[in-house]
Amino acid sequence: MPELPEVETLKRELSKDLTGKTISHVRIRDTMIVSRQSPKKFIKRLVGKTVSEVSRRGKAIVISFRQGDHLIVQLAMTGQPNYGSALKTAKVVFELSNGQYLNYNDTRRFGRLSVIKDFDDSPFLQSLGPEPLGRDFNVKWLAKALQRRKSPIKSLLMNQSFLAGIGNIYASEILFRCGIHPQRPALSLKDNEITLLYQEIVGVLKEAIKFKGSSINTYRNTKGLKGTFHNRIQVYGKHLEKCPRCPFLIQRIFMAGRSTFFCPNCQPIRPFPAYPSTFARDGSREW
DNA sequence: CGGGGCTCCTGTGCGC
């Protein structure tokens, strides 16, 4: 369910809620959520620990403790951290020193909580590509990273070991804003398109964070409130609706089993040159 | 190594 903007929103809230609090009790109602570790050891490593910092890496929340160790929260599709009173439906409940609770809800049970000593201990964290809103991510890096990549650009944007944090909604939204067809091979992108792609990756994610994420279906913040970026979404889930920029209808196709939304006119599979710079000096087109 | 397909689960919405 949550992608980078939603997880970033949750992280900011959890940082306020949890920093300085000590875990006094842990209750695991569904051991599957902790399946990588034994529930007993999981609890033993957390009780008595004080939260020093809450951070984010890609779509994962990282809760770090003064006494050492980090709690990695992978929300997957329906994971929902909630702060306040204890919830009976929560899969895992953390009681805090101030009498409040951190609940972990997860109807589909795909999410995972794990305690690690160092980031090196987590193959998942190790596998992640750069942060799209971090210093390592820039046009030069992107241009180089797209070289020799034959895979469709949308698949690559969603590949967490390529770039960490973009999921199914934002991949479609970013490519629509760029006018790039989701099935274009990554290596076919021209310099102007790569620059635009960089700008829209950063632009869409920042804007979505500003609006506290998208609550299309089940996403809620730690207080149960919705984000509002879904009001600004242009193509995701809008197949058979009119494109916001032209008279064509938004299409849905499936790529690697995931719904993909785009405008066949604004995002042609054979890109029409968008700018004069794509014309050669003699006036002929590159394509 | 890269990338596609299948799978883990539960809930919801739709057509019949």
Add this chain to the structure above:
DNA sequence: TGCGCACAGGAGCCCC
């Protein structure tokens, strides 16, 4: 109303 099917913001594993 009820049933069956399609589909859902993720990612691990297997396979070529």
